[in-house]
Amino acid sequence: MARTIIPFGPQHPVFPEPLHLKLVLEDEIVKEAVPALGYVHRGLEMLADIRDYHQMIQICERVCGICSTIHAQCYCQGIEELMGIEVPARAKFLRVIWAEIHRVQSHLLWLGLFADAFGFESLFMQCWKIRERVMDINEATGGNRVNVSVNIIGGVKRDLAPDMTRWILSELDLVEQEVKRLEKVLLHDYTVKKRTVGKGVLTKDQALELGAVGPTLRGSGVAQDIRQLGYAAYGDLSYTPVVAKDGDAYSRNRVRFLETYQAIALVREAISKLPPGEISVKVKGKPEGEIVSRVEQPRGELMYYIKGNGKKNLDRLRIRTPTFANIPPLLSMLPGIELADVPVIVLSIDPCISCTER
Amino acid sequence: MTEGIIVFNMTPNVLRNFFSKSATRLYPKETRETFGNVRGELYNKIEACIFCRTCARKCPSQCITVDTKEATWQCDPFVCVYCGVCVENCPKKCLYQKNEYRKPAIEKEVIFMKGEIKKEKTEEDQQEK
Amino acid sequence: MIRGAILVTIGVVVAPLLGGLIAGVDRRLTAWFQSRYGPPVWQPFFDVMKLFGKEKLVVNGWQVFCAYIYITAAMLSVVLFFLQSDLLLILFVQAVGAIFLVIGAFSATSPYSQVGANRELIQILTYEPLIILAFVGIYLVTGSFKISQVLLQTKPLLASLPLLYIALCYALTIKLRKSPFDFSTSHHAHQELVKGFLTEYSGPYLALVEIGHWYEVVLILGLCSLFWATSWIGIIVLVGLTYLCEILIDNTMARMTWRWMLGYVWTIGLAMSFVNLIWLHGR
Amino acid sequence: MLNTLLFVLILGPFIAAALCFVVRIRHIRSFIVLAMACLLAAASLLLFVKGPFSHTPPSLLGIPTHWWILWGDDILLFTMLYYGFKHRHLLTKILVIFQIVCLDYFELFMVDHSKTFPLFVADNLSLIMVLIISIVGSLICVFAIPYMDKHEEKEGFQKSRQPKFFAFLVVIMGAMNGLVLSNNIIFMYMFFEVTTLGSFMLISYDRSEIALRNAVRALWMNCLAGAAFIVAMVCAYVTQGTVDAQKLIQAGHMGGIMLTPLALLCFAGLAKAAQIPFQSWLLGAMVAPTPTSALLHSSTMVKAGVYIALRFAPGYAGTFLSQCLAVYGAFTFLAASAMAVSQSNGKKILAYSTIGNLGLIFACAGINTPEAITAGILLIIFHAFSKALLFLCVGDIEQHIGSRDIEFMRGLYAKMPRTAIVALLGIITMMLPPFGVLLSKWMAIEAASKHLFVMVLLAVGSSLMVMYWARWAGILLSAPYGSQVTPERQGVLTRLPLLVLVGGAVVLSLCAPLLYSNLVAPILSAPSFSVRAGIFDNPTGAFLLYPVILVLGLGFICALYAARKARKARTSGPYLSGAQTKDPECFEGPMRKPVAVSSQIYYFESIFGEQRLTVWFNIFGGMFLALLIGGAL
Amino acid sequence: MKEEVISVTPDTLGNKIAEMKKNGYRFVTMSCVELDSDTVDILYHFDKNLELAHFRLTIPKNEAAPSISPVYFAAFLVENEIQDQFGIRFDGLAIDYNRTLYLEEEVQRAPYCRITVSNVEGSEGD
Amino acid sequence: MDTIKTFIRKSRIKSPWLLHFDCGSCNGCDIEVLACLTPVYDIERFGIINVGNPKHADLLLVTGTVNHRNKKVLGNLAEQMPEPKIVVALGSCGLSGGVFREAYNVIGGVDKIIPVDVYVPGCPPKPEAIIDGVVTGLAKFAQKKGDTS
Ligand code: NFV
Numbered sequence A: 001m002a003r004t005i006i007p008f009g010p011q012h013p014v015f016p017e018p019l020h021l022k023l024v025l026e027d028e029i030v031k032e033a034v035p036a037l038g039y040v041h042r043g044l045e046m047l048a049d050i051r052d053y054h055q056m057i058q059i060c061e062r063v064c065g066i067c068s069t070i071h072a073q074c075y076c077q078g079i080e081e082l083m084g085i086e087v088p089a090r091a092k093f094l095r096v097i098w099a100e101i102h103r104v105q106s107h108l109l110w111l112g113l114f115a116d117a118f119g120f121e122s123l124f125m126q127c128w129k130i131r132e133r134v135m136d137i138n139e140a141t142g143g144n145r146v147n148v149s150v151n152i153i154g155g156v157k158r159d160l161a162p163d164m165t166r167w168i169l170s171e172l173d174l175v176e177q178e179v180k181r182l183e184k185v186l187l188h189d190y191t192v193k194k195r196t197v198g199k200g201v202l203t204k205d206q207a208l209e210l211g212a213v214g215p216t217l218r219g220s221g222v223a224q225d226i227r228q229l230g231y232a233a234y235g236d237l238s239y240t241p242v243v244a245k246d247g248d249a250y251s252r253n254r255v256r257f258l259e260t261y262q263a264i265a266l267v268r269e270a271i272s273k274l275p276p277g278e279i280s281v282k283v284k285g286k287p288e289g290e291i292v293s294r295v296e297q298p299r300g301e302l303m304y305y306i307k308g309n310g311k312k313n314l315d316r317l318r319i320r321t322p323t324f325a326n327i328p329p330l331l332s333m334l335p336g337i338e339l340a341d342v343p344v345i346v347l348s349i350d351p352c353i354s355c356t357e358r
Numbered sequence B: 001m002t003e004g005i006i007v008f009n010m011t012p013n014v015l016r017n018f019f020s021k022s023a024t025r026l027y028p029k030e031t032r033e034t035f036g037n038v039r040g041e042l043y044n045k046i047e048a049c050i051f052c053r054t055c056a057r058k059c060p061s062q063c064i065t066v067d068t069k070e071a072t073w074q075c076d077p078f079v080c081v082y083c084g085v086c087v088e089n090c091p092k093k094c095l096y097q098k099n100e101y102r103k104p105a106i107e108k109e110v111i112f113m114k115g116e117i118k119k120e121k122t123e124e125d126q127q128e129k
Numbered sequence C: 001m002i003r004g005a006i007l008v009t010i011g012v013v014v015a016p017l018l019g020g021l022i023a024g025v026d027r028r029l030t031a032w033f034q035s036r037y038g039p040p041v042w043q044p045f046f047d048v049m050k051l052f053g054k055e056k057l058v059v060n061g062w063q064v065f066c067a068y069i070y071i072t073a074a075m076l077s078v079v080l081f082f083l084q085s086d087l088l089l090i091l092f093v094q095a096v097g098a099i100f101l102v103i104g105a106f107s108a109t110s111p112y113s114q115v116g117a118n119r120e121l122i123q124i125l126t127y128e129p130l131i132i133l134a135f136v137g138i139y140l141v142t143g144s145f146k147i148s149q150v151l152l153q154t155k156p157l158l159a160s161l162p163l164l165y166i167a168l169c170y171a172l173t174i175k176l177r178k179s180p181f182d183f184s185t186s187h188h189a190h191q192e193l194v195k196g197f198l199t200e201y202s203g204p205y206l207a208l209v210e211i212g213h214w215y216e217v218v219l220i221l222g223l224c225s226l227f228w229a230t231s232w233i234g235i236i237v238l239v240g241l242t243y244l245c246e247i248l249i250d251n252t253m254a255r256m257t258w259r260w261m262l263g264y265v266w267t268i269g270l271a272m273s274f275v276n277l278i279w280l281h282g283r
Numbered sequence D: 001m002l003n004t005l006l007f008v009l010i011l012g013p014f015i016a017a018a019l020c021f022v023v024r025i026r027h028i029r030s031f032i033v034l035a036m037a038c039l040l041a042a043a044s045l046l047l048f049v050k051g052p053f054s055h056t057p058p059s060l061l062g063i064p065t066h067w068w069i070l071w072g073d074d075i076l077l078f079t080m081l082y083y084g085f086k087h088r089h090l091l092t093k094i095l096v097i098f099q100i101v102c103l104d105y106f107e108l109f110m111v112d113h114s115k116t117f118p119l120f121v122a123d124n125l126s127l128i129m130v131l132i133i134s135i136v137g138s139l140i141c142v143f144a145i146p147y148m149d150k151h152e153e154k155e156g157f158q159k160s161r162q163p164k165f166f167a168f169l170v171v172i173m174g175a176m177n178g179l180v181l182s183n184n185i186i187f188m189y190m191f192f193e194v195t196t197l198g199s200f201m202l203i204s205y206d207r208s209e210i211a212l213r214n215a216v217r218a219l220w221m222n223c224l225a226g227a228a229f230i231v232a233m234v235c236a237y238v239t240q241g242t243v244d245a246q247k248l249i250q251a252g253h254m255g256g257i258m259l260t261p262l263a264l265l266c267f268a269g270l271a272k273a274a275q276i277p278f279q280s281w282l283l284g285a286m287v288a289p290t291p292t293s294a295l296l297h298s299s300t301m302v303k304a305g306v307y308i309a310l311r312f313a314p315g316y317a318g319t320f321l322s323q324c325l326a327v328y329g330a331f332t333f334l335a336a337s338a339m340a341v342s343q344s345n346g347k348k349i350l351a352y353s354t355i356g357n358l359g360l361i362f363a364c365a366g367i368n369t370p371e372a373i374t375a376g377i378l379l380i381i382f383h384a385f386s387k388a389l390l391f392l393c394v395g396d397i398e399q400h401i402g403s404r405d406i407e408f409m410r411g412l413y414a415k416m417p418r419t420a421i422v423a424l425l426g427i428i429t430m431m432l433p434p435f436g437v438l439l440s441k442w443m444a445i446e447a448a449s450k451h452l453f454v455m456v457l458l459a460v461g462s463s464l465m466v467m468y469w470a471r472w473a474g475i476l477l478s479a480p481y482g483s484q485v486t487p488e489r490q491g492v493l494t495r496l497p498l499l500v501l502v503g504g505a506v507v508l509s510l511c512a513p514l515l516y517s518n519l520v521a522p523i524l525s526a527p528s529f530s531v532r533a534g535i536f537d538n539p540t541g542a543f544l545l546y547p548v549i550l551v552l553g554l555g556f557i558c559a560l561y562a563a564r565k566a567r568k569a570r571t572s573g574p575y576l577s578g579a580q581t582k583d584p585e586c587f588e589g590p591m592r593k594p595v596a597v598s599s600q601i602y603y604f605e606s607i608f609g610e611q612r613l614t615v616w617f618n619i620f621g622g623m624f625l626a627l628l629i630g631g632a633l
Numbered sequence E: 001m002k003e004e005v006i007s008v009t010p011d012t013l014g015n016k017i018a019e020m021k022k023n024g025y026r027f028v029t030m031s032c033v034e035l036d037s038d039t040v041d042i043l044y045h046f047d048k049n050l051e052l053a054h055f056r057l058t059i060p061k062n063e064a065a066p067s068i069s070p071v072y073f074a075a076f077l078v079e080n081e082i083q084d085q086f087g088i089r090f091d092g093l094a095i096d097y098n099r100t101l102y103l104e105e106e107v108q109r110a111p112y113c114r115i116t117v118s119n120v121e122g123s124e125g126d
Numbered sequence F: 001m002d003t004i005k006t007f008i009r010k011s012r013i014k015s016p017w018l019l020h021f022d023c024g025s026c027n028g029c030d031i032e033v034l035a036c037l038t039p040v041y042d043i044e045r046f047g048i049i050n051v052g053n054p055k056h057a058d059l060l061l062v063t064g065t066v067n068h069r070n071k072k073v074l075g076n077l078a079e080q081m082p083e084p085k086i087v088v089a090l091g092s093c094g095l096s097g098g099v100f101r102e103a104y105n106v107i108g109g110v111d112k113i114i115p116v117d118v119y120v121p122g123c124p125p126k127p128e129a130i131i132d133g134v135v136t137g138l139a140k141f142a143q144k145k146g147d148t149s
């Protein structure tokens, strides 16, 4: 019997990014899904060979435009640890503030795209409308809407003035208010639930076995989050991971939605506890040795493996992004679902291909 | 948090949108003041430049070419990622970024500037200090 | 005879203009619901004119053929409507267009087109019984399938066919390709599967399909108007409100899947129609 | 003259059959078949021109006709019994023996053969039937000549079985003619049984195990019909004292006494027409070579079933039986359409479609208003042409591409443009206006609008029907981009029937108003429509046939012109998400491998799966049937 | 590295990995580092309750490494990536892209197998 | 006839349908393109619809670096767009490869594969800049020939 074979992507409007899935369908039920990557692969890890370790910050930031600041943060933390640099406390808090603002932005972006995946256009528009406020915060504080570019080795380059923090808080209040209005839709609407509940189930065991991270892991009922390690200033902030237990698209949606609140709360707390003082220290020497640096991205655990050899160019820089880890779980979710649910399921892990392929 | 399944939960939101002014900024017609420290178009006050090549070395995308002998400073705005590293590192603070982005172009362009070779380089440096 | 000629002209010329305008207003209102500014109301006309000016690009000559048949059938069904002809006939003629569009989509080998065509067939399968039953309801009230008889009524049909009207609105939602039923193709930003069965239509042929769609919209709104055909105000209020509701529903619902649609519309829609019919029958 | 015509029409085929059987030379056989086809067609036309008549032919060879019939019947039944024993099928044996006993007792001891009444009566309905049988049937026979040669070549039979095949092919036509023209229901019964035996022989043609099994199934189911027929005859004679069909119809149901025989006759018709739960014999008949299916489905055999229902329809007008029949027919229509949706076997789709359309005709008979009867009769005509056409197309296609699966007919246009277009036309005439089948469906729906249940069933059924036709039509055209259309070669004996049939299907649709006012209207108790300028009009509704034809025709011409012009346009491969390769049918998949795209139609196995539905539908069908008979008793 | 790195050989790797799996470790990733012109280090990173554990496998470039994807399916992606970038072969990969995960024919060499690369293909502006 | 032709020309400027292809961008530019569609920037004001199918598109917005794998896709998409069409390259990556242009899998800017009509610099360009780029591109429609029959 002939089956329908569909090239899903590389150019497909549901995914903003080129990801290719060869789907084999029968009456629109997916029988087989094979991914093809490499459409965004640039090979930027290798740029470490020709750029010095300071310049690599800019490049790490451009691994991905959605989680750029946290990439830089992870990289800088790694190098700092390698070189034994103690970052000023204020810088640590500032890093948290920017990271969490980024998380809000990323989650809102995802909520919109997710809504779009099941054809809820007005919800998509609403999420992105709210997100614009966060983008404004980025632009006002970092000088660019996307690549905030504040992290440097030894701290951060920009400071937040008190009136700026006040403004941020008031903007975030508005954001929170508007996000609250979407709660009834994203978490309780009949049609949304119909399209997400029970779709793409990943059990707790599967999630751990396949190496899922971030909301994908937490959506399956595992309370694990790198922020629990207390890097940067997270140790000083009250933080508990958001968990949902069903492991379906809805649970992941729920985790991300609630994390949006949480991130806003973390920014508030960080601003209220923001210590005075320097924002960076001078860096001397060259990195040497190897280190694994981990932070929590909006999509989950990000890992940098850095190996320095005392020269200005690193020996090896390896980036393992959360989506890279979430792809095997995704592949296990796809067979057996409807074609119409493919975008929903794929988006439910919040794929970021540019992160994945670098 | 009210559990339970209800349809049309989006209605209050869309109705609120419907009865309030749209969020749209009518961009080319209305422009918004940009935020203060936005990293936009890159410029060089060429009079002050000493062609020390710091910017060219530090630039992560290697888009600046400085010729010390000829006293030229050249930047490819299509390669520049507007990161501001050069601005931060320029010893003469002659580089600066506008708050606006560069306008779209229909042809490739480069920023080419020719300055004068500073003879009293050391002297000026001392003055600075 | 002259009246006939006028009606035909209205059907042929005014209907698409009206349909285009409705599409424009629709887009504008949708934008407002989404807190956007929205395109100008005559945007659909620009779109269509632009499409006419594009390069012709074909994958399969049959598509061209089918696009032409589609627009002819759509036009004819509207003309028949204005001539106050038989409702069932109008539906069948309309079906000619719909079917040819599907055949056209099947004729391209692109899997997207094929998936869209299959889905469109399912949609046809879903809405046709509802429309037929709505017509039967009209028949039971007026004793005829002719529109001319409907216009002679003194009481709005809505009074005796409320449930059937709702069922007809399901069909309307499907025909307008609005959420939750917009899965064979869609007007929206991220079209369902890169525009479903229209995947391979492009340029002037897409324009034809678009105009055909306008005819169909006018037709189906016309059918709705029959339910309050006793006064102009009634027509305008009913159709206006119905359309507004459609836009609202479009903006407050996710897109569903066809499996859901088939189950839902066939159970709820047919049940409602049936209850209404039995009630009428028993009267 | 009349005698000659009747002789040619009824006995002619029998003689031709005998000749075919005896003369085992291919060319001569072909000639006989061809000649018989021409003769039949001509005779039917002549008879048609003569118009309605009632007639008693002189006794044949000096022996009273009823003796001929009795012998004939006995020969038939004993043959069947033989096959019952040969295939060790208990049910067949029982049924046949039951028939033999009943029949012989009935004919020898009950019936008073001295009463005279016209043995052959033809009204327009019979004449129409004769035309369809003789013309469509003959065309199928003509088509069969080259087809069977190829078929046997492919199957590689040692000894040609064509003599027998053609013999029974033509016998069935003669029997059908006899059936529709007889006024004596004993005659009817005999011809009825001839078709049963004929179909058995045709189905078992391949002699494969499955063919035999299906043939036996057809045999016992049709024997059941025959048994019902006999009981009906006996009952009718007991209550009415006559075997004159006209009298029986006029007598009506007489407050219910006559309802039992009428119900049994309907039962016989339903079984013959393979209505649910008897559909399996017709589906099983698919194993036979395609001309058989074409013949059984379009102009003969199953049409005998609906003919009986329509013929006796005035008899049971306004009874519970009638109501029941309407719902039952509509139910079959829906059920068959639903099951067709899950099929990819082209012949099976056609079979289900036949069952569905016959259901619709039964529903019309059950609704029993002049409009409904009009719809039923028109449907018989149009359905015969389109269905025969489609079967022949599938046969032709199968011989070329080696499959009857519609998935394999993808892009048939590129391989067999002529056949593809003809098949496409056939499909379109089956489902879209302004063609006859839809016109009749329109009439049926309007007529049914007072019967809520029937209406809902028809509404859902007809959209299901659209579904399975439309995708088939689409698939035929889905030629891959850039593929060259290869011109197709077709023998004249293949092409001619196809062309005549497609022409008939299209032209007859155009002539529907004429057909109606000249043929159908006179046999109705009251005119159902007024026809003016090609507009069917009555208070319930109006079908603007000619205006629609005009506009759609114009659109068609424009569309053809535009499609022609579009050949100059730039062609481009299908959209494959930007991953297309040089080969337009492939996209670059994972691991840089080219992957051929493929598409499949949705069969909704989980919703309309045949296996699942069959069980339920058979239960429902059985219940309806019980209701139908039980209500009548 | 803060945590201890346990050295393994191709022979002991299988057991170690199976043990990790039994102990409920989550597979994080693998990193490959070029040591000199013919050996590479492959590091296996695991995590359990936010505690990292590492293995180091040092093998010659031209020798195939045993794949751990039959045990940890999640590893297939990174092993394919290493195949692409370092030209190392893995034996028994669950899904073997055969060096086509990221790369096209145009990039035939193993791009990471050079300490310094100046593969500036016609870059402009400098 | 002439009025119709002028109207068609005008319509082209009024109704450019957009196809966005992410050609290995870091998502920065990508997301900004999407942001353009959303309420605050709402490029539907200009009649722009994001169509996602080259056959319906007039305007190809390309973001990101071209690499060896996606260059084929880019070429394919451009080929399937009916004339007249405009190609807008966005962001440093789309213009030249940006920071990544020396990476081994990066070929460079979009113009290495298909002719580009408008270049929008920035990393990423702000939505305002994208709108500017699109508007600049629209002006080019007037010069482009197309099938106006
Ligand atoms: N995957 C991924 Fe990222 C995140 N979050 C990160 O490292 O977005 Ni592009």
Ligand code: SF4
Pocket: B044, B048, B049, B050, B051, B052, B053, B054, B055, B056, B066, B073, B089, B090, B091, B092, B093, B094, B095
């Ligand atoms: S760093 Fe400043 S002074 Fe030195 S060359 Fe660059 S612009 Fe001139």
Ligand code: SF4
Pocket: B042, B058, B059, B060, B061, B062, B063, B064, B075, B079, B080, B081, B082, B083, B084, B085, B086, B087
């Ligand atoms: S802004 Fe950044 S990329 Fe641009 S020239 Fe300066 S350092 Fe280079």
Ligand code: SF4
Pocket: A062, A065, A146, B081, F024, F025, F026, F027, F028, F029, F030, F063, F064, F065, F090, F091, F092, F093, F094, F098, F122, F123, F124, F125
């Ligand atoms: S130009 Fe900048 S933001 Fe845009 S894709 Fe390239 S790196 Fe990302």
